[in-house]
Structure formats: structure tokens, C-alpha cells
Amino acid sequence: MGTPLLEVRHLVKHFVRKQGLFRAPSVVKAVDNVTFAVDEGEMFGLVGESGSGKSTAGRCILRLIEPTSGEVFFRGENVLQFSSERMRMTRRDMQIVFQDPYSSLNPRMRVGDIVEEPLIIHRLGAKPERRARVAELFELVGLEPAHALRYPHEFSGGQRQRIGIARALALNPALVIADEAVSALDVSIQAQVVKLLLDLKARLKLTYLFVAHDLRLVEHICTRVAVMYMGKIVELGETSALFARPTHPYTQALLSAIPMLDPDAPRQRIELDPTSFEREAPLREIGAQHWAAV
Amino acid sequence: MNEPFDEARGKPLNQTPARDKPLLDVQHLSVTFGGPTPAVDDVSFSIARGETLGLVGESGSGKSVTAFSILRLLQSPGRITAGRVVFDGRDLLALAEDEMREVRGAGISLIFQEPMTALNPVMRVGDQIAEALLVHGKASRAEARARAVELLEAVKIGDPTRRVRDYPHQLSGGMRQRVMIAIALACRPPLVIADEPTTALDVTIQAQVLELLRELKARYNLALLLITHDFGVIAEMADRVAVMYQGRLVEHGSVREVLRRPSHNYTRNLLAAVPGAW
Numbered sequence: 228m229g230t231p232l233l234e235v236r237h238l239v240k241h242f243v244r245k246q247g248l249f250r251a252p253s254v255v256k257a258v259d260n261v262t263f264a265v266d267e268g269e270m271f272g273l274v275g276e277s278g279s280g281k282s283t284a285g286r287c288i289l290r291l292i293e294p295t296s297g298e299v300f301f302r303g304e305n306v307l308q309f310s311s312e313r314m315r316m317t318r319r320d321m322q323i324v325f326q327d328p329y330s331s332l333n334p335r336m337r338v339g340d341i342v343e344e345p346l347i348i349h350r351l352g353a354k355p356e357r358r359a360r361v362a363e364l365f366e367l368v369g370l371e372p373a374h375a376l377r378y379p380h381e382f383s384g385g386q387r388q389r390i391g392i393a394r395a396l397a398l399n400p401a402l403v404i405a406d407e408a409v410s411a412l413d414v415s416i417q418a419q420v421v422k423l424l425l426d427l428k429a430r431l432k433l434t435y436l437f438v439a440h441d442l443r444l445v446e447h448i449c450t451r452v453a454v455m456y457m458g459k460i461v462e463l464g465e466t467s468a469l470f471a472r473p474t475h476p477y478t479q480a481l482l483s484a485i486p487m488l489d490p491d492a493p494r495q496r497i498e499l500d501p502t503s504f505e506r507e508a509p510l511r512e513i514g515a516q517h518w519a520a521v
Numbered sequence: 522m523n524e525p526f527d528e529a530r531g532k533p534l535n536q537t538p539a540r541d542k543p544l545l546d547v548q549h550l551s552v553t554f555g556g557p558t559p560a561v562d563d564v565s566f567s568i569a570r571g572e573t574l575g576l577v578g579e580s581g582s583g584k585s586v587t588a589f590s591i592l593r594l595l596q597s598p599g600r601i602t603a604g605r606v607v608f609d610g611r612d613l614l615a616l617a618e619d620e621m622r623e624v625r626g627a628g629i630s631l632i633f634q635e636p637m638t639a640l641n642p643v644m645r646v647g648d649q650i651a652e653a654l655l656v657h658g659k660a661s662r663a664e665a666r667a668r669a670v671e672l673l674e675a676v677k678i679g680d681p682t683r684r685v686r687d688y689p690h691q692l693s694g695g696m697r698q699r700v701m702i703a704i705a706l707a708c709r710p711p712l713v714i715a716d717e718p719t720t721a722l723d724v725t726i727q728a729q730v731l732e733l734l735r736e737l738k739a740r741y742n743l744a745l746l747l748i749t750h751d752f753g754v755i756a757e758m759a760d761r762v763a764v765m766y767q768g769r770l771v772e773h774g775s776v777r778e779v780l781r782r783p784s785h786n787y788t789r790n791l792l793a794a795v796p797g798a799w
Contacts, residue, residue: 276723277694384580413579413750418794440723443753443796484728486753488795490776494757496728 231264231300232434233288233402238262238297240280240287257283258294259458262510265402270428270435272449272466274442276481279455285404285438289321290314301402319349322395326407328387332379338390339365339375345397364393369423385416389423396427404436409444421448442485446470451516454478463510464517474519476503542610543567544712544744545591545629550604552583552590552768560586560599562768570711573738573745575759575776577752579791583768584748588714591746592629593621609711627657630705634717636697640689646700647673647685653707672703677733695726699733706737714746719754731758752795756780764788 240258258280265271275281287294290306298305306317325331332341339361346357362372368389379387388408395403405424409417425448427433439445445452446466453463454477462475473479480499487494510518545568552561561583568574578584589595591606593613606613608628613621625631633639641649650672651665660668666685673681676699689697698718705713715734719727731754738745747758755762755776762779764772764787772785783789 276725414794415579415791418796441796442724447796480725484725486727486731486751486757488753488756488780488792490756490780496732499725 230267232267233265234300236262236298238287239295240283241295256458261460263453265434265436267434268432270437270449272445272452273438274445274452275455276440280458281438281455282406285406289323319398320400321402322400323404323406324391324395324408326410328384328391331391332387334379337376338379342393342397364397368393384412385420388420402434406438462519468514468517474513475521544570544609546607548605551602552586553600553602555598559768564770566763568744570744571742573747573759575755575762576748577755577762578765579750582765584765585716588716588748592625626653627708628710629712630710632701632705632715632718634720636701642689645686645688650704650707653704657708659708672707676703694722698730712744716748
């Protein structure tokens with residue numbers, strides 16, 4: 228594969244929870260020493276269940292949440308050392324699409340203004356140029372440019388997600404973090420939006436960090452995948468290798484839990500036995516392009 | 522089932538006991554919300570005792586409205602315009618409201634998608650289970666409390682004597698859904714309608730809840746109307762499947778048949794959209 232566009236090293240995010248006056252605060256290790264790299268032009272899947280830390284990791288990369296420690300190299304530079312001004316400039320290149328198409332768009336703004344806003348913030352172009360760019364973006368994501376004057380509530384969930392994608396693409400980013408970007412959508416709509424994401428990836432040479440819980444989806448669109456469990460990556464590898472030979476007990480349990488479409492397929496549910504593996508075990512190579520913390 | 526709700530109400534069972542007849546028979550059901558197109562349009566299906574029927578469709582297809590219509594829980598302006606709903610020999614649409622209240626919970630119960638909103642946040646879960654028994658006059662207060670512990674045990678919640686005293690926020694999402702199932706089963710209804718029962722859950726928790734539903738179905742010979750958008754869940758759980766699209770039932774058959782050889786275009790497209798099918 229190519230050179231890494233994004234390299235995350237030993238990323239840590241601890242949330243400290245105060246528990247009243249006289250009790251020691253508890254520490255939640257949401258992201259606990261996570262290391263991975265995403266190559267240029269790749270669709271990299273970061274999967275896990277609720278509370279695994281996958282979304283927090285995604286947000287730490289953009290510094291929407293400040294990580295506790297670690298390094299995040301974007302085009303070879305550690306963005307965690309950037310000043311806030313420099314970071315803001317860098318975010319032109321790193322964008323995010325959120326899960327919920329209802330809460331991530333300001334209901335009081337026209338959707339055209341929502342998509343134009345990043346251009347205004349980054350002082351790109353005069354008004355007519357920005358308007359032309361918005362129209363171009365609407366077309367790019369399969370929306371009617373004339374609908375730019377409407378408000379979010381006038382659109383369906385799938386269309387709103389397209390608006391979120393248009394906003395993310397406004398500044399021509401190299402990396403898009405898709406944080407459960409299609410999870411809230413009906414399957415047929417989901418398939419259309421996924422198709423759009425793949426199509427945009429090819430046309431605009433985008434790199435995706437695809438944060439998701441749906442393994443069936445990840446299996447079919449991602450080149451590589453990292454499985455997170457309780458703040459750690461427990462397995463990482465090329466998608467085909469990882470799905471063919473899941474090695475970590477958690478990955479095995481997770482894959483065996485997916486309902487299968489074939490009513491006659493043999494089903495063997497593997498229950499996770501938390502004592503069957505060492506929580507602190509480091510990732511080690513278990514096959515070609517395949518690592519597991521066993 | 523040894524105690525169908527008719528018996529509990531002291532009424533004789535239907536003359537020809539419903540062994541060969543379907544437990545639930547929905548005929549030509551139509552529902553409108555006052556809009557130009559009906560929300561449910563001439564829908565017919567039936568469920569036998571102990572059978573699982575999967576009702577599958579996307580948002581707005583009318584699958585949940587169908588379930589609410591069966592229980593006559595439609596909110597205004599929703600209104601049934603045509604059709605019959607026969608449950609265990611009785612026409613539910615012709616029942617008086619107090620008779621209908623008896624059917625809900627004791628005859629047909631409902632499991633919702635979102636246990637956090639369906640459970641009362643300021644009531645201990647044990648009391649919520651006991652309440653289901655008390656409103657139907659199925660038990661004294663002390664019996665109801667003992668039954669609550671048994672039911673928590675039946676839905677495999679560890680340490681049930683302690684957990685009955687918990688409030689919903691003290692439980693995980695999977696445990697809350699188990700409590701919902703315990704409430705649904707409290708009066709031993711022959712039919713349970715489960716509306717997206719695992720959609721809000723993580724996939725490993727979903728697997729456990731589905732497994733539990735399968736076990737309870739076998740143990741109590743429950744019939745299940747399983748409403749979902751997930752064909753994978755259908756393939757794992759259902760005997761037959763009905764596909765809804767824009768208020769209409771577009772396909773209906775055995776799970777194997779429908780998954781292998783979908784005959785309606787919409788079903789084909791829906792199956793093709795499932796990531797596993799690409």
C-alpha cells in the first residue's frame with residue numbers, strides 16, 4: 228500500500244470522573260494506547276461496540292477532544308503539537324461526518340448556508356464564488372442545487388446525510404472521518420449513501436477513517452480494519468484476512484454474533500470469556516498484514 | 522400454554538378450540554392518518570400458536586402502525602378504516618375498551634425498541650413487573666413480588682433478588698431489554714409483539730437477547746410477531762416473513778423461500794441493500 232496519510236501512535240484519552248467530595252475520582256480509559264496508520268486513498272475501518280472508544284479516538288485525531296497523550300501524525304507532522312491557529316488550518320484537510328443527520332445540522336440555517344459556512348470561516352472566495360462552490364457541492368453529493376434555500380427539516384435522513392457530506396467536502400479535505408455516518412439510515416438509503424462515499428473517494432482521491440459498529444458493512448467496503456474493545460485495538464488487519472481468520476477472542480465473539488442472511492447457515496455463537504485473554508497483551512503479527520493482541 | 526387469557530377471565534374458550542385456527546388473524550387491515558395515502562393498506566396475515574412471523578420493512582413502511590393497530594393503541598389522528606383483527610376467536614376491533622385492556626398484556630403484549638423510554642425511570646424494575654400482574658388481577662401483592670423475581674430469573678438477569686430493587690438507569694441496555702421482556706411475559710400471553718426489540722443494542726448483546734427470546738418462545742410456546750428492518754434477525758428467528766412497503770404487504774412466505782427466491786422487486790432490492798449480500 229501507499230504511504231500513511233494518518234499515523235496514530237500510542238493515543239490515550241482518559242476521562243476523569245469526579246465522584247463527590249470525599250471519593251477519589253475514577254478514571255475512564257476511553258482510548259488506551261491506540262496505534263494504527265491509514266494509508267493515502269484507503270478506506271480504513273475502526274470498529275467496535277458502544278463504549279469501545281472508537282468515536283473518541285476519531286474525535287481525538289481531529290482534536291475535537293484533546294487527547295491525554297500520544298501522537299497523531301498527519302502528512303508526517305504531529306498535529307497534537309500544532310497551535311490552535313495551525314490546527315484550524317489543518318482541519319481544512321481533515322473533516323468529519325457525524326452519525327445523526329438530525330442533530331448535526333443547525334435547524335435554523337438554510338442548508339446552502341450550512342454547506343457554505345466552512346468557506347466563510349476559512350475566508351475562501353467572495354460570495355458569488357462561494358455560492359457557485361455550494362451549487363457544485365450539492366451536485367457532487369446528488370442534491371438539487373436549487374434546494375440550497377431550504378431548511379434541514381425539509382429533507383429526509385438520507386438527504387440530510389448528503390448535506391453533512393457536502394459540508395465536510397467543502398474545503399477539499401484529504402481525510403474524512405466518517406463517524407457512524409450511515410448507521411442511522413434505512414438499509415436501502417444506507418446503500419445509496421455508501422455508494423456515494425465510495426464514488427467520492429474515487430473521484431476526489433479521499434482517504435476515509437470509517438468508524439462503525441456494523442461489521443457486515445465494514446467487511447464489504449474497507450480495505451483494512453481495526454477492532455476496538457474497551458479502549459484498545461485488539462485486532463488489526465486486511466479485511467479479508469481478519470474476517471477469514473478472526474483470532475482475538477473478542478473479534479471471534481463479535482463476528483459470531485452477527486445475524487446471517489442464510490437461514491440454513493451453521494451458527495456457532497461464541498460467547499466472550501473475559502478471562503480467556505490478557506487485557507494488556509500487545510498486538511503481535513499473526514499472519515501477513517494481520518495483528519492480534521493475543 | 523395452559524392458561525390462555527380467556528380462561529383467566531372466566532369465559533369459556535371458543536367452541537372449536539383454536540388448535541388449527543390461527544391465534545391471530547389480521548384481515549384487510551387499513552389505517553389512515555388523514556393523509557392522501559393510507560399508512561396501512563389492505564394488509565392480511567395470520568400467526569399460529571408458537572409461530573414466529575417476521576414483519577420487515579423500512580421506516581415509514583407501516584409495520585409499527587400495523588402492530589399498534591392490532592392492540593388498538595393508535596394515536597389520533599390515526600384510525601382503522603377497514604379490516605378485522607381476530608385474536609383467539611375474538612374480534613378485537615369490536616371489543617369494548619375495558620375488554621381490550623384485558624387483552625393487552627394478558628393476551629398480547631408488546632416489547633418496544635427503546636427500553637429506556639418504555640420503562641418508568643422512577644419506579645423499581647421489580648415493581649414495574651409486579652404492576653403488570655396486579656393490573657390484571659393475576660396475583661396478590663406478595664405473589665406479584667415473588668413472581669417478579671422469578672421472571673427476572675427467567676430472563677437471565679443475575680442476582681434477581683437484588684436486581685428487583687434497581688431502577689432502570691442502574692441497568693445496562695441489554696438488561697433493560699430483558700426487564701421489558703419480563704414485563705411482557707408476566708401474564709403469560711400467548712402472543713408477543715416485539716417492535717425492533719434489538720435495534721438499539723450492540724450486536725453481541727443483540728445475540729444474547731435473541732437467544733433468550735428463542736428459549737422463552739420454546740418454553741412458553743409463545744407466538745411472536747417480530748417487527749424489524751434487519752433481514753439477518755429475520756433469518757435467525759422467524760418461521761415466516763411478511764415484507765411491507767408503503768403500507769402494503771408486498772411479499773409473504775416462509776423465510777427460506779423469501780430469502781432464497783424473493784419474488785417482489787422491493788424485497789429483492791431490500792435484500793441487495795443488506796451489506797452481507799453485496
